[in-house]
Amino acid sequence: MSAKANDIKKNKSGHSMPSNIFYFVRLLFRLSPGLVIGDFIMDLLQIMPTRLISVIGIKYIIDSVSSGAGADRIFKAVAIIAAILVGSRCLAWLFREFYRNTARERLYFLLNKTLYEKARELDLESYDNPEFYNNFILTIESSSDNIQNLMVLVKHYVGDIISLITISSILFTIDPWCLLIIIASVIIFLPISRKIGDLQMGRRTDNAKFHRRSDYFQRIFYLQEYAKEVRMNGIKPLLIERYNDAATDVVTNQQKYWKKISTYYCIQETGIHILGFMFILPLYLGYCALVKHSLSAGDFVATFNGATQIAWSVNFLTVWALANFSERAKMIEKYRQFLASDSKIRDGAEKRTYREPKEIKIKNLSFTYPGNEEPTLKNINLTIKPYEKIALVGYNGAGKSTLTNLLLRLYDVTDGEIIIDGKNIKDNTVSGHRSLFAAVFQDFQTYAFSLKENVALDVDPNEARVKEALKHSGFSKQLKNGIDTELLREFDDEGVMLSGGESQKVAIARAFYKDCPYAILDEPSANLDPIAEYNLNQAMMEAAENKTVIFISHRLSTTINADRICVMEDGRIIEIGSHDELMKMNGTYAHMFNLQAEKYKNTTEKGDSNNE
């Protein structure tokens, strides 16, 4: 387990539940005070009038009538009820339609922007730690749902406390014994409510586990990627069998939990609502009214209506809300930790940017990925002269991409140093340093934005230079809206889907566009056919004339043009030199090159080599 994961464990019990809830409510209040206050008021306006009317309003009218009060008193009461009802609804709906909806959208923006900016500063290493990824990123992804739920929960909580106090005190004035019976019957069954909560939680957890398996097999049949494979090799029966095994587990699990959950619910409801409120309470009320004659009909209705509401409030306040709060608090804890997490890649003292390439010196560099024991790079020494074109070659996993990651400060070296123009790259600010590099990665991405934004990877692209860059990378597809064409169909049905080769050309154009001294190209020609690959090689050398270029390739044919080739194996540079020098050396490079080249030699030579 890596150090990072241990940190997470240690912090897990970092803040108490109330602390987390208050933290978040405060945060929301700071970002949007109007929304938080307004929401509370709106909720009270929605709950209280109907609840109060059903308890006090009815009692008041019934008692007035029984005591033979005049018409004016009754109609005055009706008028007040009407005014409260209309007024509260009107305010609530006005608030909802003219303020809350838009304020929520704005709040969502502010909250997420903070998160996104933090995510951008995260060390890349955080993404390699699956625990970090699952724990933080996935939770935060659902943050907007969680915020809404939390707001609803908090305001209901406050609303229910107010309503519980109000209704209880009204009932108390009617007959304290009634209140006692009501509260006693709810409290006796609280343990069952809690048990139900636990069971539901257990069911959800187990369900998720079994569903993960059945959902996987379901996906295979739903997704396009698997369609060909499933049709060609007769694996269908095996997959269907595995699906049914998993689905049967889901059914069994559901059966196991729901049998208990339904029984407990049944007991709880029978106890509170039926035995408590529909038997014991009316028994007592009836006794008072019919035998002792100490209770009016109005009191009877008010108590009866109040009982249901108190039961609901107590149950909500003690079981459901608490369970939900502790779930939300866990989410907020993650949120807080995420915002508080520190980057290891720190800014240096002074921001330096420039246009002309300088000498890059790598001294005794070693690097171990966090959580790994074996170093990925071991004692690398390399000096790259300005304007040099350097190729990195080697087997999968030799450490080529890692070296470029270190140059970009996506990771920091474990040992040794990288020096540019006599200064350690750690002395520059991170953003200043990275702005010096144009990088095209092996797993380059296309964005659902316009073509020009895809080339510039920046706002307000310079159109002339975008066109120039695309020309250099050999992108020749004619598009209806030119470089303003939106790519991908993500949210534009007219969006253009580029083929693998064309996408790669767009990615390469990024390196040509960015006005900076160094370029890093990882496998720039992997998706291209031979002719396109050849053209690209030519263009690349021309267009990158004013840059230092470091490129990684499997296809050794592309490396011939490099000034120097570094052959990497097992985290070390084992050979270095120009193509000719390395061929003469007759080492690993020559061996790899010959393997690839062999098939291109003419047929007579092929015959010879077969005889060997």
Next chain:
Amino acid sequence: MPRYIKLHEDVKVPVLKNVVYALKLCLKADKWLMLGYIIGLTAEQFFALFIQNILFLKTLLTAIDTHGDFKAYVKYLVLFLICSVILNILEWWGYYMSHVATKKVLQKLNNMVFEKAVSLDISCYEDPAFYDKYQRATNIMSSGYFDIICYDVALIVADTLAFICVVATITSINPVYLLFLVPVLFVFAIELYKSRAVYRRDLEMTKNNRIKAYIQRTVFLKDYSKDIRTSNIFLVLMKRFEAAIKANIVILRRYGLKLFVYSMVSSLFSEFIPIIGTYAYAGYEFVFKSSLTVSGFSVVISSINSIKNATLDIAECFDELSQMALFFENLRSFFDYEPKIVDGTKEAGEFESLEAKNISFKYPTAEVKSIDNISFKITKGETVAVVGINGAGKSTLVKLLLRFYDVDEGEILYNGVNIKEYKVESLRMAFATVFQDYKNFAVSVYENVMCRECSEEDKQKAKKALIQSGAWEKIKTFKKEGDTVLTREFEEDGAGLSGGENQKVSTARLFARDFQVAILDEPSSALDPVAEYKMYENLVEATKEKTVIYISHRLSSAVLSDKIIVLDKGRIVESGTHPSLMQSGGEYSEMFALQASSYNRKEGEYERESE
């Protein structure tokens, strides 16, 4: 291919027809989903809206009002107690049955979908419109929409029943009060209008919400993390994010007044008129006519609540059902889809020859033909390379041979018989294929190779194949060797393989099979040079004396073939052996020279050119 699912679309579908279709489907799968909900919800709603709220109150209040006998009062209580307990048990029994049935229905429906999905033409997956619909149909399963539809229908049944009982009670007290309840019926219409407005508003916001989701995904996914750190794409993302939020706010504002008015009118009809009307009328009766009892008054007030709740429930259910109907419309058209690739009757026997006669093919949405009048013949034991640049039609040709698509013109003959006359499965099983976009499954390594549950004998065979494909080196390091499940998706001791290793495992499928003809579509794309070389040698070894069709844009692999077919823009521009093609000096020799030049350059030949 679009991966998103449009949640809203302005399509009119017959709601009732689709709901009936959905219910029939669910009933067929497991009748307890529907029955359980009907029993549970009816018991619950009947108890809450009628027994507890009205009948109970009315009976007891009458007793108190008329100063009745306490013993009789207790008798009523006991009666209600028994009745309520029974209803409560029924309620939870019903829910239990439906909660279990929902998972059973999921399983049964999924099995139906799987069978159908496998019979779909590959063209369906490549047609964005169909695929979009298909994804929406499968949403019924992933999002549990079948459950929602049963629940909604059951709730409508339960609420209607409670509604009728409540109305009957009020009528027995004083039919005049029904007058104040009539407006509640309009609420139904108002709520439908309101939800339609909300729906239109959300529809307008769909695009912006999709942008918001996309930005969120992009910011957090590892795939984009490097770009975000090394370029200013983050600023572009934030710019789009802010623009989407602003656009949403404009839309929300525009609908504000309309929705406010709908909400007010709804409250007016569901609360103000009934509640205030009842109070006022009751007051009037009390004071001037003394005809209303306290119990009557309380019951009428409670009834208004019951009726309002039932009506709002029903309105909500109708709204939800009309949305669900859209999804089931898609499922229906999915099940009704007739594959265009029609099964033949013959079994594909021992391979003798494969011949294409003047075949042409155009993708349904394309403008130009992908394959344009091609003829060739491959006989037993030949190795044929199909080469050409990207988009020349190589992969399309493979799809035609495997009947993923049928030719538009001409015919393809297997052993002299049109391939359409064979059973599709039998024809496809005659070919062993390795695709460029290979896929492995989360089953054991051995099962991935054999594509079936493995006996001991199978495992030995699979192991041999894994050795041949070069995957065994890695597999043998696992504790459970070939019994290890691939991917860590849900198996803690599962294995995650790299791209190259994954490709070797899927290539082992070919070595393990007793095939007639092998089709290799760029089988070495994810491998490094040495691994590629070894893989190629093993393929040559495994396919010795077999018929092989090799698809590649790396011409190096073509050299050893008995015959090379050069495709360009869907036509065969050249064909022959490597020497003959090199001699003729056509397109092939040009391409070959270009690729070879990078490897064949002699010292100092171009070196200085670029400087």
